[in-house]
Amino acid sequence: xxxxxxxxxxxxxxxxxxxxxxxxxxxxxxxxxxxxxxxxxxxxxxxxxxxxxxxxxxxxxxxxxxxxxxxxxxxxxxxxxxxxxxxxxxxxxxxxxxxxxxxxxxxxxxxxxxxxxxxxxxxxxxxxxxxxxxxxxxxxxxxxxxxxxxxxxxxxxxxxxxxxxxxxxxxxxxxxxxxxxxxxxxxxxxxxxxxxxxxxxxxxxxxxxxxxxxxxxxxxxxxxxxxxxxxxxxxxxxxxxxxxxxxxxxxxxxxxxxxxxxxxxxxxxxxxxxxxxxxx
Numbered sequence: 001x002x003x004x005x006x007x008x009x010x011x012x013x014x015x016x017x018x019x020x021x022x023x024x025x026x027x028x029x030x031x032x033x034x035x036x037x038x039x040x041x042x043x044x045x046x047x048x049x050x051x052x053x054x055x056x057x058x059x060x061x062x063x064x065x066x067x068x069x070x071x072x073x074x075x076x077x078x079x080x081x082x083x084x085x086x087x088x089x090x091x092x093x094x095x096x097x098x099x100x101x102x103x104x105x106x107x108x109x110x111x112x113x114x115x116x117x118x119x120x121x122x123x124x125x126x127x128x129x130x131x132x133x134x135x136x137x138x139x140x141x142x143x144x145x146x147x148x149x150x151x152x153x154x155x156x157x158x159x160x161x162x163x164x165x166x167x168x169x170x171x172x173x174x175x176x177x178x179x180x181x182x183x184x185x186x187x188x189x190x191x192x193x194x195x196x197x198x199x200x201x202x203x204x205x206x207x208x209x210x211x212x213x214x215x216x217x218x219x220x221x222x223x224x225x226x227x228x229x230x231x232x233x234x235x236x237x238x239x240x241x242x243x244x245x246x247x248x249x250x251x252x253x254x255x256x257x258x259x260x261x262x263x264x265x266x267x268x269x270x271x272x273x274x275x276x277x278x279x280x
Contacts, residue, residue, distance in 0.1 A: 039091040046085045048275025050100070050256060056267035071271055077104040083275075092142035094160060100134040125177040130170070134258075138164030138203050138221070148208060160205040164221060166234065168260075169196040197229040197262075201236075213244040217254075224261070231262035242277060250277040 054069040080103040087096045107127035140162030147153040171194035178187040201223030208216045217240040224231035240254035257270040 046277040052271035059264040098136040122180040133169040135167040157208040233261040
């Protein structure tokens with residue numbers, strides 16, 4: 001009689017444990033993994049200086065003239081200049097824009113014929129005021145992202161591809177003032193011409209994080225294709241090295257070339273870049 005009693009008490013002792021195991025596994029199922037958070041928008045605003053000169057050629061009435069204007073020449077005639085870029089990024093999507101605005105003014109005086117009797121030679125005064133706007137926009141998608149120097153490297157290199165456009169607006173005003181070498185005049189004349197067009201381009205950009213504070217960007221685009229009033233050919237190339245100064249600020253320096261072949265003008269704008277980037 002003693003043995004059955006021992007079995008009975010052992011069964012009563014371990015029965016709650018045996019029953020509790022399966023019940024707990026049913027009442028507490030494994031929770032599904034939490035969905036990844038939606039990436040937030042990140043922005044970069046970058047005012048900069050582009051010390052660009054202009055080279056190339058211009059044709060008019062069957063004649064061709066070489067163009068070679070240094071940045072110092074442009075700076076002497078510069079009245080207003082504003083240059084800035086903005087980028088918005090969310091995950092693999094990036095939207096970038098860039099605006100260049102320049103207002104230049106130059107004047108000069110030239111002799112106009114010999115004098116007459118006691119009168120001195122005449123003069124022709126010319127003043128030229130010009131405004132230029134270049135506005136660019138691009139949408140790109142990150143198609144590739146890899147470790148920079150092999151598996152496990154936290155530094156990465158990424159490739160963005162996407163379409164874009166470049167809008168040009170040019171306005172030139174000319175004022176002429178002729179003072180003849182006789183007591184007549186002066187005679188004045190003015191002219192104002194402006195033109196604008198859009199070039200559609202395809203672009204690519206490589207981004208490489210070389211270290212915690214140093215990053216490299218190389219980008220380029222090509223387009224025009226003579227669509228409507230667009231350029232026959234246009235392209236640009238940019239190389240930029242940035243250094244992180246703090247939580248929000250970077251210092252950036254590089255080189256940009258912008259080429260255009262449209263109608264009588266075949267020109268290249270190129271020179272070094274220097275600017276700051278504010279990340280928010």
